[in-house]
Amino acid sequence: MRVKNVIAAMLFFVSILCLSSCVGNESDTANELYVGVTCYDLSDAFVSELLECFKASCNDREITVTIRDAVGAQRTQNDQVQELIDEGCNVLCVNLVDRTDPSEIIDMAREREVPIIFFNREPVAEDLRQWDNLYYVGAYSRQSGVMQGELAAETIWKNKSIDRNKDGKIQYVMLEGETGHQDSVIRTEYAVNTLKEKGIELERLSYGIANWNRVQAQNRMSQMLSRHGEEIELVLSNNDDMALGAIDAYMELDVEETNLPAFFGIDGISESLEAVKDGTMTATVYNNKEGQAEAMTELSYSLMTGKEMKNVKFENGQCVYMDYVKVTPDNVKEFLAREKEQ
Numbered sequence: 505m506r507v508k509n510v511i512a513a514m515l516f517f518v519s520i521l522c523l524s525s526c527v528g529n530e531s532d533t534a535n536e537l538y539v540g541v542t543c544y545d546l547s548d549a550f551v552s553e554l555l556e557c558f559k560a561s562c563n564d565r566e567i568t569v570t571i572r573d574a575v576g577a578q579r580t581q582n583d584q585v586q587e588l589i590d591e592g593c594n595v596l597c598v599n600l601v602d603r604t605d606p607s608e609i610i611d612m613a614r615e616r617e618v619p620i621i622f623f624n625r626e627p628v629a630e631d632l633r634q635w636d637n638l639y640y641v642g643a644y645s646r647q648s649g650v651m652q653g654e655l656a657a658e659t660i661w662k663n664k665s666i667d668r669n670k671d672g673k674i675q676y677v678m679l680e681g682e683t684g685h686q687d688s689v690i691r692t693e694y695a696v697n698t699l700k701e702k703g704i705e706l707e708r709l710s711y712g713i714a715n716w717n718r719v720q721a722q723n724r725m726s727q728m729l730s731r732h733g734e735e736i737e738l739v740l741s742n743n744d745d746m747a748l749g750a751i752d753a754y755m756e757l758d759v760e761e762t763n764l765p766a767f768f769g770i771d772g773i774s775e776s777l778e779a780v781k782d783g784t785m786t787a788t789v790y791n792n793k794e795g796q797a798e799a800m801t802e803l804s805y806s807l808m809t810g811k812e813m814k815n816v817k818f819e820n821g822q823c824v825y826m827d828y829v830k831v832t833p834d835n836v837k838e839f840l841a842r843e844k845e846q
């Protein structure tokens with residue numbers, strides 16, 4: 505009994521101490537670190553994994569997060585921003601539906617002095633200059649394209665059987681993300697150019713725009729397959745979810761293993777890491793979601809508390825870009841282990 509009383513008394517003192525420090529200026533915000541997030545479409549495989557990481561890292565710092573889903577409509581997203589501001593959020597994290605159309609959001613935030621961290625869908629530089637409380641957290645599109653090209657070139661060198669018809673050229677198809685997204689255009693261009701620079705002769709049979717989406721990619725791939733069938737030796741995809749969709753198309757047709765092309769994605773989402781491990785996907789490029797989430801959290805925290813940032817490095821004072829990493833069957837276990845830690 506006595507021990508219990510002592511503990512109770514101690515707890516009481518500790519809570520009084522906490523309370524008095526909360527009343528003090530610095531921790532005034534301690535209960536009010538509130539970040540409002542709106543994302544372009546929560547059904548996006550990569551963005552939803554990124555947001556899971558973001559929630560976890562905000563949780564570690566006792567930051568409250570509200571996430572809204574704009575389901576592909578810029579109008580809806582603008583309304584969500586207004587609501588989040590009205591609800592008193594201290595920082596906004598915005599994954600733009602239309603990356604060329606942030607002006608209305610910027611105006612609303614500026615009026616109430618709420619800083620914005622854009623993420624994953626990069627506004628054009630001119631828009632970022634509209635106000636100095638605007639930031640961007642993402643990754644280097646060009647680097648992901650180059651790495652995908654390098655991975656494909658290395659595989660083709662090592663594995664002569666990829667050139668199935670032995671004509672010295674690699675017949676390929678490309679699955680592209682949304683038109684107008686920084687990552688579609690640039691990944692496509694750099695993956696192909698890198699392969700060419702590495703001395704691989706390419707012949708593009710076809711391409712399909714599948715808006716980052718697995719089901720759309722399966723449909724596009726089925727159409728390409730019905731036209732080109734076994735001619736296809738390589739499938740390059742702007743992201744993993746579409747590469748998985750392409751694999752689905754082959755699985756549905758029960759194509760023999762010797763007639764399967766090599767599949768390359770980008771992102772390193774959970775399911776594609778498993779696919780690289782079991783060999784259905786040849787390789788992918790890791791889009792560092794943990795790093796991006798951590799940078800968004802640290803930046804939000806710093807904007808709300810005025811505390812200095814330790815790990816965030818800016819480019820042009822406003823942008824943070826995380827490095828990509830190549831994922832192959834040789835190192836995929838490290839990435840899978842990281843997933844399990846979460």
Ligand code: BGC
Pocket residue numbers: 548549550551624625685687716742743744745770771791
């Ligand atoms: C990712 C895609 C994702 C897109 C959404 C890209 O960086 O690689 O998987 O669909 O962002 O904006």
Ligand code: CA
Pocket residue numbers: 666667668669670671672673674675737
């Ligand atoms: Ca060939």
